Amino acid sequence: MKAGVLLLFAAAASAQVDPDRILHADREPGNWLTYSRTYNGQRYSPLTEITAANAGQLRAAWAYQIQQPGKFSTSPIAIDDILYITEPGGEVVALDGLTGRPVWRYGRRPPSDLHACCGSANRGLAVLNDLLFVGTLDSHLLAIDLHTGKLRWDTVVADYRAGHAITAAPLAFGDKVVIGIAGGEFGIRGFLDAYDAKTGRRVWRFWTVPGPDEAGHETWQGESWKTGGASTWITGSYDPTLNLIYWGTGNPGPDYNGDDRHGDNLYSCSLVALDADTGKLRWHFQFTPHDLNDWDSTHVPMLVDANGRKVVVVADRNGFYYVLDRATGEYLRGEPFGKQTWASGLDAKGRPVRLPDTEPTPEGRVVYPGFHGVTNWFSPSFSPLTGLVYVAVREEPAYFVKEKESHKPGQWFSGGNPRGVPKVEPTGSIRALEQATGKLVWEFPLKSPPWAGLMATAGGVVFGGSSEGLFYALDAANGKPLWHFGTGAPIFANPVSFLVNGRQHVAIAAGNALFAFALPKPLP
Amino acid sequence: MRCCALGLLAVLLSAQTPRELYVVRCAGCHGPAGEGSRGPALRVAALQRANDLDSLTTLLRSGIPGTEMAAVAASEVADPALRALAAYVLGLRTNSGEASGGRLNRGEELFRTKGKCLGCHRVNGEGSASGPDLSEIGRQRDPQWLRRAVTEPESAIYDSFGGYRWTILIPDNYLLVEIATRSGEHLTGSRLNEDAFSIQIRDGEGRIRSFLKSEIAELRKRWGKSPMPSYKNAFSTAELDDLVGYLAGLRGLR
Numbered sequence: 001m002k003a004g005v006l007l008l009f010a011a012a013a014s015a016q017v018d019p020d021r022i023l024h025a026d027r028e029p030g031n032w033l034t035y036s037r038t039y040n041g042q043r044y045s046p047l048t049e050i051t052a053a054n055a056g057q058l059r060a061a062w063a064y065q066i067q068q069p070g071k072f073s074t075s076p077i078a079i080d081d082i083l084y085i086t087e088p089g090g091e092v093v094a095l096d097g098l099t100g101r102p103v104w105r106y107g108r109r110p111p112s113d114l115h116a117c118c119g120s121a122n123r124g125l126a127v128l129n130d131l132l133f134v135g136t137l138d139s140h141l142l143a144i145d146l147h148t149g150k151l152r153w154d155t156v157v158a159d160y161r162a163g164h165a166i167t168a169a170p171l172a173f174g175d176k177v178v179i180g181i182a183g184g185e186f187g188i189r190g191f192l193d194a195y196d197a198k199t200g201r202r203v204w205r206f207w208t209v210p211g212p213d214e215a216g217h218e219t220w221q222g223e224s225w226k227t228g229g230a231s232t233w234i235t236g237s238y239d240p241t242l243n244l245i246y247w248g249t250g251n252p253g254p255d256y257n258g259d260d261r262h263g264d265n266l267y268s269c270s271l272v273a274l275d276a277d278t279g280k281l282r283w284h285f286q287f288t289p290h291d292l293n294d295w296d297s298t299h300v301p302m303l304v305d306a307n308g309r310k311v312v313v314v315a316d317r318n319g320f321y322y323v324l325d326r327a328t329g330e331y332l333r334g335e336p337f338g339k340q341t342w343a344s345g346l347d348a349k350g351r352p353v354r355l356p357d358t359e360p361t362p363e364g365r366v367v368y369p370g371f372h373g374v375t376n377w378f379s380p381s382f383s384p385l386t387g388l389v390y391v392a393v394r395e396e397p398a399y400f401v402k403e404k405e406s407h408k409p410g411q412w413f414s415g416g417n418p419r420g421v422p423k424v425e426p427t428g429s430i431r432a433l434e435q436a437t438g439k440l441v442w443e444f445p446l447k448s449p450p451w452a453g454l455m456a457t458a459g460g461v462v463f464g465g466s467s468e469g470l471f472y473a474l475d476a477a478n479g480k481p482l483w484h485f486g487t488g489a490p491i492f493a494n495p496v497s498f499l500v501n502g503r504q505h506v507a508i509a510a511g512n513a514l515f516a517f518a519l520p521k522p523l524p
Numbered sequence: 525m526r527c528c529a530l531g532l533l534a535v536l537l538s539a540q541t542p543r544e545l546y547v548v549r550c551a552g553c554h555g556p557a558g559e560g561s562r563g564p565a566l567r568v569a570a571l572q573r574a575n576d577l578d579s580l581t582t583l584l585r586s587g588i589p590g591t592e593m594a595a596v597a598a599s600e601v602a603d604p605a606l607r608a609l610a611a612y613v614l615g616l617r618t619n620s621g622e623a624s625g626g627r628l629n630r631g632e633e634l635f636r637t638k639g640k641c642l643g644c645h646r647v648n649g650e651g652s653a654s655g656p657d658l659s660e661i662g663r664q665r666d667p668q669w670l671r672r673a674v675t676e677p678e679s680a681i682y683d684s685f686g687g688y689r690w691t692i693l694i695p696d697n698y699l700l701v702e703i704a705t706r707s708g709e710h711l712t713g714s715r716l717n718e719d720a721f722s723i724q725i726r727d728g729e730g731r732i733r734s735f736l737k738s739e740i741a742e743l744r745k746r747w748g749k750s751p752m753p754s755y756k757n758a759f760s761t762a763e764l765d766d767l768v769g770y771l772a773g774l775r776g777l778r
Contacts, residue, residue, distance in 0.1 A: 113599055398688075417548060422686035423747070425695070446720045448692055467691040468719035484721050490691040 017079060017127045017146070019174050023240055030499030032078040035124055035169040037496070040303035041237035041246075042382040043455050045497035049504035050519060051459040055473040055482040059520055061505060062100030063513045067091065067107075070120030071492050072509040075169060075379075075453075077125050077132070078498030083507070084127070084146075085514060086169075088120040090136040092144050097500035100516060104149035110137045115410060116165045117185045121492070123235070123377075124169035126177060128197045133177045135166030141179050141195060153200035157181065162409045163188045169235045171245070173276070176203055180232030184250040184296065187227035187413035190268075192236075192247055194279055204279030208232060208249045208267050216266035216284075224261035227407045229253030230268035234298035234377045239310070242327055244273045244282055246303070246312055250296035255371075256360045256416025257292075257402045264289040269297045271314060273329060283329030287316045288352065292359050293342070293400060294371040294418070300379045302389065304435055313435060315380055315391040317373025320346060321438040335438035337431060338374035338393045342367050360400035360416055370398025370426075371418045372449065379453030379494045381462065386476050388432040388441055390462050394449035396426035430454065430464055432479060442479035452508070453494030463506055465491030471508050471515065487515055542612035545601060550613065552687025553592065558616035559666045561682060562696065563593065566616045567666045575617075580610040618666070631770025634763055639755065646730075647774060653730035654713070655752065656698065660776035667772045674759075674767060677752035700746040701725055705739055712751070 022033045029046040036043045050058065066072055070088025076095075077084040082103070083095040092106040114120075114137045126133040131152055132144040138160040143152040157179060158164035163186025170179045176194045184190070190208035195201065209228035210216040220228060229252050236247030252261060252268035267281075269288035274281060287297045295317035302313050303326060312326040319340030323333040331350030343352040358367055374394055381390045398418045405415045420426070428449040432441045452465030461482065462474045469491060472484035489511025497506045500518075507516040547556065553563030564572060573588070574580040584606055587595030596606060635641045642651030645658045661670065673680035684697040699715040703725065713725035716732065723743065724734045728751075737743070759767060 418688070420685045420688040422683045424685055425747075426685065444720070447718045451691065466720055468717075470719055470721065472720070481721065490693075 016129055018129060022128075022173065030078075030502075031080065032076065032496045032498050033127060034077075035075055035126065035171065035235040036237070036300055036379060039173065039238040039240065041300045041379075042302050042304070042384075043300070043379045043453065043494065044381055044383055045455060045457040047457055047497050047499065047504045048459045050457065050461060050473075050497075050506065052461055052475045052477070052482060054519060055459075055461050057519055058473065058483050058485070058506070058517045060485065061516045061518045063515050064093075064095055064100040064102070065513050068120075069512050071118070072512055072514075073121050073123045073167075073493045074509050074514070075124040075494045076496050076498075076507060076514070077127050078496065079127065079146075081500050083498070083514075084125055084132055085509075086122040086124055086134055088122055090122050090134060092125065092132060092134055092149065094149060095514070097498065097505065097516075100514070106144050106149040106151065108136065108142070111160070113161070114138060114165065115160055115163045115183065115186055116167065117182070121167045123167055126170040126172035128172040128177065131197065133170040133172055133179075133197075135168060135170060135179050137165050137167070139164040139166050139181065141166070141170065141177065141193075141200065143197070143200060155195060155200040155202070157193060158183075158188075162186070163411075163413075166233075168233050171235050171238060172197060173238050173240070176276070178236070178245060178247075180234065180236070180247065180298075182231050182233035182250075184229035184231040184233075184253055185255065185412055185414050186410060187229065187253045187407045188231065189226060189228055190230035190232055190249060192232045192272075192274070192279070206272070206274055206279040206281065208270075208272065210266065219263040219266040221260060221262040227253050227413065228261065228265060228268065229255075230265075230270075231296070232298065233296075234300060237301045237303050237312070238276065239303055239326060242310070243276045244326070245276050246271060246273050246301040246326065248297040248299045248301060248314070250298050251291050251294045254405055254407075254413050254415030255292075255294040256400060256414060256418065257405065258290055258359075259404075262290075265291070269295060269318075271297060271301055271312065271324070273326065285322070285324055285329050285331065285350065287314070287320070287322065288318045292402075293367065293369075293398075294414075295369075295373050296377075298377055299375070302380060302382045304382055306387075306436060313382070313389060315375055315389065315433070317369065317375060318343070318352065319369055319374040320352070321389070321391075321433055322350060323436065323438070333436070333438065337391060337433055337438055337440070339368045339395045340374060341397075360402035360418075362402055364399045364401040364419075366397050366399050366421050368397045369394060370396045370420075371400070372396065372398075376451070378451060378492075379455075381454040381456040382435065383456035383462075383476055385458060385460065386432075386456070387435050388456075388476065389435050389438075390454045390456055390476075391431050391433065392428065392450040392452060392454055392464060393431050394426070394428045396428075396449045397421045397424055428467075430462070430474060430479065432462075432476075444474050444479040444481065452491040455495040455497060455506075457497060459504075463495040463497075463508070465493065465495065465508055465510065467491070469510055471495070471510065471517075485515070485517065487511060487513070542605075542608040545605065545609045546612055549596065549601075549609070558613070559669045560664045562684075562687075564660075564663050565666045565669075566613055567618055568663060569618055571614075571617065572663060575614070577607065577610055577614065580614060581607050584610055627766050627769065630763075631766035631768070634759065634767050635770055638758070638763075639767065644752065654726055654728055658771065658774055660774060662772045662774040663776065667768050670771045671764060671768045674764065675754055675756040677750040677754060678748055681748065681750055698750070700749045700751060702742075702744040702746065703735060703740055704742040705735065706741045707739070714751075715745075
């Protein structure tokens with residue numbers, strides 16, 4: 001009896017995800033405890049059962065079909081054989097990792113008059129102690145009981161009727177939950193928020209568009225800052241030693257027409273480093289000053305320690321790969337990593353040198369990359385094993401048309417109408433870049449521009465997805481294809497890996513299902 | 525923000541004149557002037573599903589389930605603007621007489637005999653499937669387009685890419701490809717689909733063939749090329765009128 005009580009207690013305790021467990025995520029490689037698995041944003045799995053030599057034998061273990069269709073983009077959290085996922089409308093489901101069977105479900109029907117620019121999507125959860133955190137399309141932040149799926153608190157982050165939405169996975173650490181906001185096509189003023197994980201009370205807010213009397217305000221013309229965009233819709237990274245969080249920001253508003261927002265438009269299209277306790281700005285680096293092409297810098301920044309230097313690397317929508325000192329924000333290096341026709345290069349401080357006649361016009365102009373960038377929100381990956389940065393690359397121009405548009409709260413406010421370019425078939429690839437230099441090491445061609453992220457593993461494999469619905473494994477060293485599986489629908493998601501009963505699984509959302517794969521069980 | 529900025533959506537709210545709404549919401553599939561492309565032509569005598577203002581407005585609001593025709597949400601286009609768009613679309617219709625002054629029987633005869641069109645095309649279950657099936661071509665394309673397709677086939681290759689698509693389920697642009705397999709087979713066909721690991725084509729005999737790229741020694745994509753010859757000098761002007769008249773009358777199942 002006593003032993004039974006102790007056992008129960010132990011099980012309950014292990015199901016708690018205290019902050020230390022996430023800080024030391026590498027101590028439990030079989031779990032996936034935060035959006036990118038570790039706070040450094042690398043989306044790298046230390047698991048080694050699946051290797052370049054045996055990946056060709058991967059088999060589907062199970063699939064879970066979601067209940068409400070949408071853009072299924074969840075990045076599962078995996079804790080001790082249970083997966084926690086979000087469905088596109090913000091529903092949260094706990095799945096048995098062995099079978100894919102749901103064990104509880106939290107359903108919340110969003111209102112019908114939403115302002116998500118690009119359809120219903122939710123990219124995942126954060127976990128801390130016994131709570132899961134999820135943002136909703138109507139801009140609430142919810143805390144859900146990890147064990148039962150019941151709502152524990154519900155905080156309104158912003159008014160969705162004014163164009164706000166939440167699609168990103170929150171980032172939880174210490175006693176806080178940080179959440180970003182979407183709405184850059186609706187003339188919102190962007191911000192990043194931190195909430196008390198226990199109560200849901202707001203701890204700090206950092207406005208990504210500075211108000212009057214704040215540094216950077218002078219980079220906005222007149223009242224344009226009020227509708228300046230610079231949303232924060234992709235999960236950032238965290239350096240516990242420096243106590244800084246790193247977060248990418250979105251396009252300035254209106255997207256394609258800068259006539260009424262002359263200036264650099266800080267801190268749009270930037271990486272900001274914020275004090276994790278206070279939300280105060282430590283430094284910023286702007287990738288695309290005065291953006292006119294919707295090249296958000298909402299990417300997962302990857303924190304890498306290399307040659308004794310703490311750096312952060314970003315492969316940006318604008319076509320350049322950047323290496324920055326993450327303590328100071330100092331620009332160390334930048335190189336093109338995909339097709340772009342808008343800049344002749346970067347100057348000594350990393351500022352792009354825009355070519356003449358590349359801005360959108362009323363008649364329209366063709367520029368590479370298009371409005372979806374050389375890459376997009378989906379995650380890059382870094383393997384400490386190979387020293388390579390893996391990026392899913394889009395090669396797709398757009399015909400950028402500028403239009404005059406006035407702002408009405410809650411209404412579309414993009415100042416233009418970009419289109420595809422006739423007779424140019426968009427394409428894409430997976431590229432492996434040398435981390436320190438950005439030099440291309442290998443490339444795996446895709447038929448269409450990808451919408452899926454990457455995950456490198458200690459087994460020497462890179463997993464990715466394609467817009468034709470293929471989930472595939474590449475050799476991390478040379479890009480050689482090892483295995484693929486046709487899921488039957490375009491993939492808009494990031495892969496993860498975890499252990500179930502000690503066996504390595506990889507999983508990805510595709511179409512309306514989450515697919516899990518593993519090696520065949522050895523014969524008894 | 526936006527992962528995924530989208531021109532189409534952008535338009536919804538910014539462009540509200542009927543013409544602007546048409547360009548952003550409809551032209552991608554129905555052609556800039558309603559001549560048709562991936563979707564049916566609208567510059568026809570009568571639309572397939574709705575020919576009065578109320579029905580078409582309702583149809584636009586609800587979309588057509590099971591097709592690519594999406595619903596227009598009220599949050600994107602308000603009722604008055606949608607009604608104006610419906611009126612604009614109805615105004616694209618032609619007088620039925622414009623379709624052609626040609627003689628339909630003569631056109632069909634030319635299609636079957638002198639043109640040998642069934643050697644590559646299929647109509648109502650007859651003919652080869654190596655080229656596009658023309659059973660419904662009269663409601664997909666207008667007569668001017670059809671005339672150009674017969675005289676300058678390469679100018680009429682469908683362009684999949686001008687109208688932005690987030691993902692491309694089927695490229696449907698009849699891209700001409702030449703394949704040399706590692707086992708020594710050489711063949712030419714039109715691409716039906718492709719991904720990073722495989723390609724599906726329809727060969728000259730109309731058969732669907734699928735190849736893993738690992739089996740292919742050389743894959744050439746002949747952008748802008750069509751296997752169809754020009755019939756500009758093959759037919760007299762009167763014969764062309766007859767042929768186009770026949771094609772414009774191909775409306776599929778009624």
